[in-house]
Amino acid sequence: MLAVFAQFADHVGVVGVLLTLIAYYLLSVGRLAAESLSYGLLNFFGSWLILFSLMFSWNLSSVLIESAWILISVVCIYRARRAANR
Numbered sequence: 614m615l616a617v618f619a620q621f622a623d624h625v626g627v628v629g630v631l632l633t634l635i636a637y638y639l640l641s642v643g644r645l646a647a648e649s650l651s652y653g654l655l656n657f658f659g660s661w662l663i664l665f666s667l668m669f670s671w672n673l674s675s676v677l678i679e680s681a682w683i684l685i686s687v688v689c690i691y692r693a694r695r696a697a698n699r
Contacts, residue, residue: 627666650693
């Protein structure tokens with residue numbers, strides 16, 4: 614049963630990687646701004662999904678970088694929401 618859940622976690626992590634890569638691609642081609650809410654949300658959810666998968670295949674350096682990316686994304690989301698409310 615644990616192996617099935619670990620495989621599910623891998624799939625969840627792949628979705629997280631795709632979200633993060635989509636965000637970076639859209640930023641690179643000028644379709645998203647680094648200050649946009651969409652960019653922050655894509656990175657936030659992508660990193661959370663990757664962290665979920667890391668619970669089943671622990672890697673400290675990956676956990677650290679994804680945790681940092683979540684914090685950076687939270688700042689981006691906060692700033693985007695604040696700018697939208699002005």
